Amino acid sequence: MKLTKEMRMDRIMRLKNQFFTHPPSVCIEGAIAKTAIFKETEGEVMIIRRAKAFKKHCEAKTINIQEGELIVGNAGAVARSIHVCPELSNNWIINELDTMSTRSQDPYQITEEQKKQYRDTIYPYWKGKTLRDHWNATAPKEILDIVNIGGVIDNDVKLECTPGDMVPAFPKLILPLGFLGLKKLAEENLENLDLNIIENLEKRDFWQSVIISSEGFSVLCERHAQEAKKLMKTVDKARKEDLQRIADTCEFIAHNPPKTFHQAVQMVYFVFVGLFIEGNAGGYSPGLLDQYLMPFYAADVESGMHEEEALEIIESLYVKFGEQIWYWNAGAAKHYSGFCAFQNIALGGLDKHGNDAVNPLSYLLLQAAIDVQMVQPSMSVRLSKKNPEEFFLKITELIQTGSGFPAIFSDEVGYKMLMKKGIPAHIAHEWAPIGCVEAQLAGRHFQWSSAGHFNLGSAVEFAMTNGLHLKSGKQVGIKTGDPATFTSAEEFEQAVYKQLEHLLKKFSTSQNILEQLQYSHLPTPVAAMFTMGCIDKGMDLSHGGAEFNTGPGMNGNGVADFVDSIAAVRHVIFHEKSSSMAELAKAIHADFKGFDLLQHKLIEAPKWGNDDDRADIIVSELSEYLGKTIGEYRGKLNNAKLPALYPVSSNVPQGMSVAALPSGRHAFKPLADGCSPSQGRDIVGPTAILQSLGKMPHECIDGGTLLNIKLTPALVEGMEGKARLSSFLKTFLDLNVFHVQFNVVNHEILRCAQKRPEDYKSLLVRVAGYSAYFVELSTDIQEDILSRTPHTI
Amino acid sequence: MKALIENIQHFSLHDGPGTRTTLFFKGCPLKCVWCSNPTTQSFEAELLFKMDQCLACGTCAAKCPQNALDFTEGQKPTLNRDLCKNCGLCVSTCTGRALVMAGKSYTVDEAFKIIKKDILFYQNSNGGVTFSGGEMLSHHEFVLDLIKRCQALNIHTAAESSGFAPYKNLFAVASNLNMLFFDIKHIDPIEHKKITGQDNILILDNLQRLVKEVNTPIHIRLPLIPGYNDDAEHLAQYGTFISSLVGIVDLEVLPYHRLGSTKYTMLGKKYALENIKPQTSEELKTKVEILREHAQNVKVLCTG
8 A cells, every 4th residue: 555645644744743751761681782792891992991891782782673663773772862871870870879850951771670770780890981070180289170160161971971973874884884884894813914004903903893883783783683583473464565675674784785775774773872872972963965865765755765664764854863862961861852852854055066955855854854754864054045936935944844954054164164174175065064064074073062061151251350260269260460450441352361271271281181182092883984094094093093184163052142241341341431340240249249339330332143243253363262272272193273163962061161251141140052142132133133244254163153043033933024035034145144043933822832741741942052851940941941032913 | 305214125125016115104094093104194304212121221312302291210201202303312312212203304316326225126026116105196296207207217106095186296296107096085075084084085186187197007905993994885886886887907905904003102092993803804805795796897906
């Protein structure tokens, strides 16, 4: 019987409902396997031990094929389980075993039995062996002092995770070769290897780890085939056919490169399952899915596959992406909230000849996002005015759903970002945004995109307090003088930039230590074998195996707070002269209590995001400074570091560390997100926001920039709304802004969701570079979203 | 040359195609009882008092040279409109931003500079500029100057007018526009005077001449106010009249809404239509049908 739209939607809705019956939970099967293997392999080299632990988990893990599924597999035992990596998380897990199921942001269910096993057998083995333990032992006191304050510079993301931040090399490596093809490549390299050449010893270890890992994947596929066959005995005829397809698909790709669309999609998914098994991380991204799946799609259509059948497979895949969780300790869960793993799919763009690359699959992949509306995968488009109007309109249709997707990227700016990083022009068109907004060369590139956050708001605070962190009362900044003695705006700004320089240097140092730690202790054979260059060179990612290496990115929070503060000091104190630096300093210590009038004047001063050059020029100055300063720092692989300005959701917790600011912002309130205007301070409207953002040199901030615009439904409804959004996007492209995302939702709905979360389980909202289920966010982040100005007429 | 403008709204969605910037000029010769934009009626800048934003700090009262603000500790001040000279000195002291001025003076250069900011948005959406109000013809020379400048940059121009102005002014502006929205509130001169303060003789004459003498597409607008101009008899007359005009693009019915009522409070005025409810969509449908029946030559639109 031919598959109808109703039949397809029925399956997808069942899968979606099934998804929501799984509260996120803990899985320690991987931790048990890893502990056992590590005990057995004492003395072997780390990369081999990690590959063996990976394979062991593939051999031993619970295989779970759920009702209705066509695409199968999980890193943990069940859907939405966190696959615990003790070498990364041992320190906090032991402390939070009893609280992780009840914490306010992103709780995980855990059984008493699991807690006991963790305490008794897992924790003791890993005690003293984690990256955190190495960090505590090696980081200098001056760095620990500033990091431990919390919210000034934060670096947990590369201390408790593997690097993540990558697009596997699907079109050139994985899909043409299959898992065993990768194994064969490694075997060929090992043949006749001259071990009298000393660097060949490490290469041998690397290639062996690839062989072991590939075998792990093959086993994982086979075990799913077996499980599907087993289940066939107990189900009805229709489901039996599904299970036969699953079994055939998994069996085939266990040993061969994929031939059909279904096989290719299942293989893509297993690659991500494997990456999550190797290491908890964010930003494992599918990348240019419409491009590399197109040959499979075209061939299957040729032999009779209908659009509905393709959509059913794509939508099954999307539900599965949502099941992978990037897990976090309680504190960091506020920086990366919403159970989101940042698996970014990028559609459209231009091909290598500079022509439109949109294909039929681009539309289907967007349609699937409209149908499914899940928190993951993150949907992005690489947009160019050369893309057809139909593509623009399809994008606006997805925007209309209010899911926050897709993220819109200027293809041209992304391309230029890669060229600035040194990627040759003739391949830079293969760029893809990974994670939130980080441009990488898909499949060929190693870059710590997100390596923690520094706080631009703190630099302003410290200039106003002579280096004192008001919340803790500690001297965290340097001494730049009593602000009351500043006699010009320039003097104030010099102090701000000196504080910023101090923070950047400390932040960069902390990154260097982390890179060194990962280099020494955390090889990632699975991620490496999926990145072009590594197998050829016989070298792990953190050692420089990838074809191209850039970064790390140095990611700042509070652009608007920084800019608005400087603009307010220029305007109120030194232009209008209606207050003094002394009074301002007092007001900041008092969080404006008793300084209402001054706060009013500060708020009335020019603000970022209103197409007002008096504020916007400060962003240019800041961008130039960050580009120059950060670009001079070097990381472990001797790359220039990258300036980046996107928050994930850390503008909220980093805001909690910052006192009142000259912008008029109260103490401990969230900072502005990414490059967006301060909450509620964008009073001219969306056109002015874009104009302001257009004054930033986005291609120079090649770690990524982010803009959120919140729109009310009235603005985007119907055909008129589509036309409006489509033209808005064209202007976005004309202005060379890198990224924009839209939150289409009104306050009323969000308030209802706060009151009756059970009725709004699936309400997706844009947080920063990603979307999350609104009711799964903590109250303060919900309030932050509510405070961003909704633009309506 | 300067003109008082109440608001320049970017990313405007109505009053013309595409993404637009709308200029709301201050001053209107009519005083429609339902006016949804009462802050544009007066030709002078006016003080608005947004009571619910007031923090009761009392700073404004100390600043007011007219003693128009009466403040008792712990309470929100009261504004005596008879004493207030709308000087705006209090505005810069208001900590809650409850006191704001409606109306700012612009030169043509200043206004055009703001219009030009969004030129890329106009180009990508076939949008442009709309002159609205108040009555933009109260500033016809200013508007004409802006239109000429827009023409030079190929920016689309539209305007909304009550038609209550000397014909030569209307003609000069309308003949240069890309589109014109022309409001007719009532067909009967006596009823018209009752609900707007002026009869409609000049307005209807102007329209009848204009449709013959300019090529600019003209869209008629009817704000449909329950109990004032929405009875069947009037709608039949109205439809017949519109149908008799040659060269009208369409007739757009604007359903009554109460969104402007809070502005009356800010101005210290009473909203005359306090007890009137917007039409239900069923009622609206019936009324639009009557118009359609009688205005057979004209397309009748209704977005409600």
